[in-house]
Structures are given as structure tokens and as C-alpha cells.
Amino acid sequence: MFFELARLALSNLTRNRSRLIMTVSGVIVGTTAVMVLLALTFGLQNAAESGLGASSALTEIRLYAPPAFVSREDMDNPAPILDDDTVNELRAMPGVQAVIPTLSFYGSGELVSGDYHAYAPIVGIDAALVPMLNVAIAQGELSLKSGEAIFGGQINQYFVDPEASEYEPIEVDVFAEPVVLRITSYSDNRQRDFRLRPSAMLAPGNGLYDSLLFLPLEDVMSLNEWVTGERQSRRDISYDQAIVRTTDREITQDVAEAFRDLGFYVEDAGDFIRQLNDFFTTLRLVLGSIGGIALIVAAFGIANTMSMAILERTKEIGVMKAVGARDGDVLTVFLVEAGLVGLVGGAIGVLITYGIQNVVNGALQQAAAAGENTGGGGAMFFLPIDPTRFDGQLLAIPPELPIFILVVATLVGLLAGLWPAVRASHLLPVIALRSE
Template sequence: MFYELASLSIRNLLRARSRLFMTAGGVMIGTTAVTLLIALTIGLQTAAEASIGDSTSLTEITISSSFRRDSSSPTLDMDAVEELASMDDVAAVIPMLQLSGFVELRAGDLRGAGQIYGVYPATLPYLGVTAAEGTLELDNNYPYAAVIGGTVEDNFVDEDADTYSSVTVNLMDESIEMRIYGQGNSSSRKVSFTINAILEDGSSWDSAILFPMQTVIDLTERITGSELDTDDLTFSRIVVQASSRETAASVLEAITNLGYNASGTGSYLSELNSFFGTLRIVLGGVGGVAMLVAAFGVANTMTMAILERTHEIGLMKAVGATDRAVMTIFLIEAGMVGLLGGAAGLAVSYLFQNLGNQVLADLAASGALEGFLSVDLESSSSSTLLTIPSELAFFAVALATCIGIAAGLYPAMRASRMTPVLALKSD
């Protein structure tokens, strides 16, 4: 039964092809507007997340010691490490000890600086860093072999030069001397060390110099002249790695609720997603205006079709067609108009997606967009500014079809309520 009604509806539509294509064209424009505007927000969000992911770890949460004497924050000791490690969605906990004092690096006549942190060698792989050069490892058997941040070698200066400017030193090939000055006194210690690895730029540890934990404990004791209790050690900070980007915000909230002074970029990602979600709704609403105009076009077309086919409707009802059958015919026609317009709009959207992304990629490659867009359009992770996922494609076509049916509902009900006698009397 439905197949026969659908076939009849298609034949009716093809009897007025020009009106069909013009009405479907309105739906096509609305579908294209909705699809491209939402695709733009998805592409921008993907590019923004990729840009953030390249510059920092979105799963990293840093817990710092509070310097206020009246602070109620828990002490960052081994008990805190065990408490944090037992939490849900926590992948790793890395306690760190920062060396107090000023650190001066010397490579020949050049001077540099950095911040020294002690790390337990076994926890280094979980810090979320990557070696750009060398081997990423620390070993207690080699206490003065360090891992340095990606910008440490870029911040050297020649104090004897006429102009004060930064000098880059390849520290892997240099003999490095480090002088440590204690805080509040004139004591200093001179230490020579080697470098196991240089980290890639863009992490939280760009200016850090990482040594085994025991090495930093020994240096602290030499600078301060007092012995540290290694069984009751208070760390400067604790780094917590969440199990995923999606859980980072909830882990940060749980840690903060325990009283710790914690911060992380995972909360920023949550805010970013919220912003783009709102933007998607707003731009989708703008495109929805075009879809609303198309709905009026469908309703007008179906109303005109009913007026032109009043005699035909009366004839169908006279030979036994039910109100439901007549209504179904016109709803199928309206739905077919929406489906045709939605499919055409999706095809046009894919065309604009490919064309737009290619043009932007070419402009980015030529340097024409330098300083205009903050995302790297040449990278594989953010090379598509317009992104149409399969879910959006299905939604766009389904929305166009549903709007077509909804717009044709009143005309279809009007047609189904016609009495055969009055309909047959019409010209």
C-alpha cells in the first residue's frame, strides 16, 4: 500500500518539475547554510584543540605547595602522593622537589639559567614529555646526568658582547658547569654535569633542568648546610596525569575539593568545548532561519498543488481513497521535496568543504595567512577548517526531510478533509 502511494507521489511531483526544483532549491540553500556553519565550528574546535595539544599536556595537573603559613592545604609528602594515586582516573603521580636558590649555567664564556627539579627516575616516563635529542632517562648511578627543557639552550648570553642578545648553545656537545647560589646567604656550589636529553619545546618544562631526586636532595643539603629527612620529605610540587583529556577536568575538581592548590589545562579544554558548543547552537540557529524560509516555500508549494488538484482529490475519495491515504500522499510529496533539497544541500556542502579547505591550505602554504590565523593549517591535525562528520551529514538530510514533512502537514490535512462532492464540483 505504501509503495503504491509513494509511486503516485513521485509521479505527481514530476508533473511540475520546475516547481519541484525551485522549492527543493530553497531547502538546499537552508541545508547548506546549516551544514557549513556547524562544520565551521567543528573545524575551528578541532584546530584549536590540536593547537593546544601541541603546546601543552591537556592531561597534566600541577599541585603546588602553599607558601602561606595559615594555609590549610595538605602537605605534599608521600602520604599525599599515595592519596592522589588512589583516585579514580589518575594514570600517574610524579612528585618533584625544586632546588631553592639561583642557578647559573656556564658554557665557555656564555651564561645561562634554569630551574632545577628533582624527579624519581622511575616516574620520569610519566611526566608527559618527549626528547627532541638524546635519551629520556635519569639514573641514580649517574647523579649529574640531567634532562633539560627545550628552551634552556636558547637563553644563553655573552656578557662580554657589545649588544645583549640571546645565544643558542648546543648543550649536548658542550661541557656544562653549573653554579648554585643559596637564598639568603652568600654560599654557592659549583657542579659540572652532562646532559642525557633535551626536551621538545612546548611542554611545561621548557626552562627546567631535571636531575634524579637524590641529587637535588644532596645539592639542597650542601647549599643550606642542613640535612633533609628523606623519610618525611616535603615536595615542591606534584604532577598528576589524568587518564585522558576527557577526565582531566573532573580529576582537577576532585583534587581541588581535597584542599590541594591545583591547576591544569584540562579545565581550559572544558571551557573551550563549552564555548564552541554555544557557538554551534548560535550559528546553527542562523542557518535555521534559511531553513525556516524554505519551510514556508514547501508549505506554499503544497498548498498550490492541493488547489490545482482539488478535482483529482475528489475523484480519489469518490472511488474509495481514505482520508489517511490522501494525507499520506501529500506528506510523502512534502517529504520527498525536503529529502531532495537536503541531499542536494549536503552535496553542495561537501563541495564547499573541499574547495574551502584547499584554498585555505594553499594560502597558508604561501604565507598569506601568517599572523591572521593562530592555528597551523599546514599541519595534518588542523588542515581542515570545515569539517563535516558523518553524524552532521545524516542530521542535515534528516532535518531537511522532517522540515519538509512538517511544512506539508497542514496542506495534507486540508486535502484529506475535502468532501468528494465539493471537490468534484471545483474547476
């Protein structure tokens, strides 16, 4: 029965071809606008996420022990202390692959190389755990003995000449030039220099590691003793941070949550990804709404067309009712007609979007290839983006997007046709038959 009515609607649809084409065109423009804009947000999101995935950040959690004054505030729920026992407990938790506790140097670490000075946060790390850092090395090898240091990937570029009148970073080859660490005592401002022997220089581009200077844990402990004047034993050491690596990026957020429940301060890429997702959801909503305006205009077009069609076919509605059509049958015929306008427009819009995707991504891939040859932004220099970052996929269409678009387009048609169709279905046959 529905099929028969749908067939009737389909044959009605093709009766006024030019009007149909114009109405459908409106829907095509609307759906194409929505879909291209949504595809753009998916492309941008993919690019942003692939940038993250390149680093090991997605399996990494940074754990901070709450500062000592917090521990004293609430006696019933003492804040956790990050000592060796706790570290071992954390290592036993499910999903945890490695825990690398670190101890920060309390003072400020001034690096001096000849006339040039630089500052870098200094962290102490158990030499045995160094291989677990899981980072690429630019030079040297990943090991740490007393008196040695591992340089973050960009520390060598932080040096400046304090005598210079203008700020101008100077690159120092830490392997070739002698580098000393100059520390200052809290109590009497005495200064002391330690000669640093670089064991490794990390590859740049490792985020937080870029600016860090890794020293053996025992070295940092004795530096701290010297600047504070307080003794600290290796046995009851309490770390201030830990780098935790999880077994799988999927469970990173769960592990981070478990740490949070234990009372630690936690920072993981999950937070960042969540913010990123939120941002792109908002972006999708905004861009989708902008495209949606075109779709709303198209909806008015459908409503107008359906009203006209019903006006023209009032007599026919009377005839259908005279030969036994129920209100629901008339409603179905006109709703199917309106829904089909939406569906057909949506389908063509989807096809056009795939075409646009081909053209845009193709152009981008060419530009990226050109960019690799010239070493710069290539032919897309006018865009404030690096085309290589998108991997040739500025417009990304996930499989559910076209389905979503088709459903939305059909719904727009149905909604636009609802009021005219309801009016048509309620027409009294005698009035419909006598209309002129």
C-alpha cells in the first residue's frame, strides 16, 4: 500500500520538471554547503590528531605530587606522597607500562658556556630508568652517569650573550664547547660551578622535553642539599613528578582517572584531546549551522513548491477522496513527494561534495609535493597552513557523514512538506472538487 502511494508520489514529482529542478537545486546547495563545511572540520581534526599521534604523548601521563602544604591541610584525606613505595604501587596498576619518577632541582639552573648563558629546568632521574624515556636522540647515547647530563632538544638554542644590547639567541654546540652549571645558595648567594659532560642531546620536537636538562637523581639531590642546606637521604626521598607511560593510548584516560582518584595532580594528552574534540564539536556546530541556513532557505523552497502543487492539484485530491482515499493516504502521497525532493537533493549534494573533496584534496596533494621540492609552503603559500600537515586530506568524509546528510535532507523535505500535506489531507472532498 505504502509502496503504491510512493509510486503515485514519484509520478507526481516529475509532472512539473522545471519547478522540481529549481526546488531540488536549493536542496543541493544547502546539503553541499553543510557537508563541505563538516568535511572541513573533520579534515582539520584529523590533521590536529595526527600531529599528536606522531609524538608518544598519547600514552603519556604526567603525575604531580601535591605540594607539601596541601598534605597538611586535610588530615583525614592526606595527600599522597610520591616515594619509592608509591612508585612501585603505581607500577603494579593495570595499564601502566612504566613509571619514571623525577626530582626537580629547587634552585635555578644557569648554564654557562664561554660568554653565553642559558636557563633550563633541571630534573633528576634514576640512571637505570633513562632508557625508558623512549625519546629520539639527536646526538650521543641515552645513558647517565654522575656528572653527565642529557640535554633537551632545544636547550642549545637558548643561549644568549648577557652583554648584548639586543636579545639574540645563540646556538652552542654543547658537545664541542665546555658547559658549566652555575647554582646559587639560598642562604648566602654563594655560587658554585659544576662542569657538565653531555651524554646525549635529545631530538627536538619532543614537547616538554625540549627545554629540560636531565641529571642523575643523586646529582640533583646533592645540588638541592647545597642550595637549601638541608640533608636528604636517598631512602626517604619523595619525588615531585613522575612520567607514566601506559600500555595503550585507548586506556590512557582511564589510568589518568585512577591516578586522579588517588589524589595526584594529573596531566595527560586526554585532557588535550578532550579539549580538541570539544573545540571541533563547537566548530562543527558553528559551520554546520552556517551551511544549515542554506538548507533552511531550501526548506522554504520545498514548502512553497508543495503548496503550489497542492493548490494545482486540489481537484485531484477531491477525486482521490471520492474514490476512497483516506486522509492518511493523501498525507502520505504529499509527504513522500516532499521527502523525495529532500532525498534527491541530498543525494546529489553528497555526490557533488565527493567531487569537491577530490578537487580540493588533489590540489592540496600537488601543493604538498611542490612544497617538499622547494622546502617551503609550495604553491599554497597564500594559505596560512602547511599543506603537508593535512596529508592531502583537508576535506575528510567519514562514512557516516553522507548517511547523516541524506537523513537530514529527507527530514528537511518532510518537515517542509508537513504543513501543506496536512492541509491537503484535511480538505473536504466537496470543497476540493468544486475548487477552480
